[in-house]
Amino acid sequence: xRNHRLxxxxxxxxxxxxxxxxxxxxxxxxxxxWGLALRMRxxxxxxxxxxxxxxxxxxxxxxxxxTWHFVAAADIRWMLALTAPNVQRSLGTYYRQxxxxxxxxxRATSVFETALAGxxxxxxxxxGAALARAGIAVKGVRLALLTISAxxxxxxxxxxxxxxxxxxxxxxxxxxxxxxxxxxxxxAQLALRFFSSHGPATIRxxxxxxxxxxxxxxxxxxxxxxxxxxxxxxxxxxxxxxxxQVADPDSVHLLPIYDEYLVAYRDREAVPHAYGxxxxxxxxxxxxxxxxxxxxxxxxxxxxxxxSIEVFPVRRLTRSERGAIADVAARHARFVERPDxxxxxxxxxxxxx
Numbered sequence: 001x002r003n004h005r006l007x008x009x010x011x012x013x014x015x016x017x018x019x020x021x022x023x024x025x026x027x028x029x030x031x032x033x034w035g036l037a038l039r040m041r042x043x044x045x046x047x048x049x050x051x052x053x054x055x056x057x058x059x060x061x062x063x064x065x066x067t068w069h070f071v072a073a074a075d076i077r078w079m080l081a082l083t084a085p086n087v088q089r090s091l092g093t094y095y096r097q098x099x100x101x102x103x104x105x106x107r108a109t110s111v112f113e114t115a116l117a118g119x120x121x122x123x124x125x126x127x128g129a130a131l132a133r134a135g136i137a138v139k140g141v142r143l144a145l146l147t148i149s150a151x152x153x154x155x156x157x158x159x160x161x162x163x164x165x166x167x168x169x170x171x172x173x174x175x176x177x178x179x180x181x182x183x184x185x186x187x188a189q190l191a192l193r194f195f196s197s198h199g200p201a202t203i204r205x206x207x208x209x210x211x212x213x214x215x216x217x218x219x220x221x222x223x224x225x226x227x228x229x230x231x232x233x234x235x236x237x238x239x240x241x242x243x244x245q246v247a248d249p250d251s252v253h254l255l256p257i258y259d260e261y262l263v264a265y266r267d268r269e270a271v272p273h274a275y276g277x278x279x280x281x282x283x284x285x286x287x288x289x290x291x292x293x294x295x296x297x298x299x300x301x302x303x304x305x306x307x308s309i310e311v312f313p314v315r316r317l318t319r320s321e322r323g324a325i326a327d328v329a330a331r332h333a334r335f336v337e338r339p340d341x342x343x344x345x346x347x348x349x350x351x352x353x
Contacts, residue, residue, distance in 0.1 A: 001247050001296055003197055003240070004261045005039035012041055014049045015057040019072040022193030023079065024260055026060055027068040029166075031256035031290070036070070037335050038253065046336050054160035056174045061157045062148045064211045066090060076171065077154060077178040082186040084152040086211045091145065098142050100149075108136055109150040113170065121159030121167035184223060187216060191224035192239060198264050199238030200229055206237075208266035234267070247296030252324035254302050254309070254332060255291045262291055262298070294321055300348065307341060313348035 001007040011017050017039045018024050026032035033049045052058045058070050063080050066087040071079060095101070108131055115122060115130040122130070128143045138146060147168060150156045159169030171178075181189060194206055206217045226237040255261060292300035292311055300313035309329045317325075326343055333341035 001251070001261070002243070003199055003238075005197075006253060006261060007248065007251060010041050011039060013057075014040065014044075014052040015072045015074075018058050018070045019075060020193070021197045021260060022071075022075070022190055023064055024070040025065075025067060025258045025263060026070045028257050029060070029068075031258070032070065034332065034335060035256045035259050038255070042331055042334075044335065050161065053158070056160075059157045059174060060166070061151045062087065063152070064209070066148065066152075066211075073175040074178055076157065076175050078181040078186045079190065080152065080154050081180070082183070082190060083211050084154070086213070088149070088152050090211070091148070094141075094145060095149075098145065100142060100145055104136065105146060105149045107134070108138075108146040109153055109155050111136065112147070112150050112156050112168070116156065116168065116170045119170070119173055121162075121169040123162060123165050123167050127168060184219075187212075187220035188223045191217075191220035191226060195221070195224065195226045195237050195239040198260065199226070199240070200231060200236035200242070201238070201265060202234065202236055202267050204266040205264065209264045249295040250320060250324065251293075251295060252321060252328050253293040254311075254325075254328050255293050257288070257290050259291070261293070292325070294324075300346075307338065309341060309343045311343070311345045313346060315348050317345070317348055 002009070005011065005017065005020065011020070014036050017036050020039075024032065024035065030046075033046055036049055037044045037046070049058075053060060053070075056073055059073055059076055060068055060070055061076070063069055063071060063076070064083050064087065095105070111130050111134045112127055115127060124143060124147055127147060128139055131138060131143070131146070136146075147156065154171050156168045157171045157174050159167035159174065161167065190210060190212075191206065194209060195201060198205070198209070203214065203217050203221065206212070206221065207214055210217065212220065221237055224239065226239050229236045229238060229242055289301040290303055291298050292302050292313060294317075299315060299317075300311060302309055302311045304310075309332060311325055311329075322345055325345055329341065329343040333339055
């Protein structure tokens with residue numbers, strides 16, 4: 001929790017949060033903004049994070065696993081150069097099934113580049129219309145895959161949002177000063193970011209998170225200076241001083257779906273997901289729902305519904321834990337600038353003082 005910036009070291013700049021992690025999974029756009037805010041000062045608002053995205057300090061694009069991620073504009077080029085080839089290979093089956101051969105993808109990327117040459121931004125539907133005018137009639141998943149391919153080729157990336165609609169812009173305009181690193185420098189930097197922010201973690205975790213091959217992941221860890229640490233008979237790596245401590249048992253977090261704290265690990269035994277008999281259920285919470293986390297462990301789920309937060313614990317809560325949940329829910333209300341938000345906490349297995 002310390003390394004994830006959930007318990008110590010709150011930051012003031014959303015781009016600094018993303019840079020600390022290297023990349024942050026972000027396919028659920030509103031939820032992922034809340035995930036950034038949890039690593040920042042308590043007065044951070046959703047509007048401030050959206051400004052960082054619209055102004056291009058943070059980009060939302062495909063560069064690992066392959067799904068949407070936040071990446072700092074300064075990091076996008078070296079990271080794409082390192083990870084994009086593996087993501088493109090992972091998409092090969094879908095390209096073949098949908099008739100999107102390399103020639104078609106190259107033509108589409110060229111059309112996108114021309115359509116965006118004036119420096120503006122276009123929605124995916126508008127890019128699809130440009131393709132249709134060029135004789136490439138695609139929509140739905142085929143259109144989405146063509147935009148992803150162009151992202152991975154470092155031609156386009158996210159532009160400013162138009163209401164709730166994502167737009168695309170040329171990468172060279174959104175990140176003109178993005179760093180370029182040689183391969184070993186990029187490997188070392190990616191491992192440094194991951195093991196500093198996510199450690200202790202395993203090589204399998206790093207492979208899962210980054211999409212690198214196991215050989216590349218091991219080399220990256222070696223040249224980054226990550227140090228081994230055996231915990232409960234398992235070999236972990238981390239960067240920085242190891243602290244023999246447990247999470248504050250009174251700490252409460254309402255983590256969003258796909259939060260890095262819960263989904264960045266392949267070895268799931270290292271993810272705090274169990275409360276006795278609810279171990280199996282809590283595993284599901286890790287991936288598919290917003291998670292109530294108490295004392296570092298998953299203790300239930302939560303959701304937004306009609307201007308309120310509903311919390312569903314899977315065990316009995318103490319009075320102080322219920323009060324802490326109310327405090328965190330109030331922080332979320334400030335984040336979305338909705339002071340009228342209500343909070344409902346289920347009984348779980350019963351309450352105790």
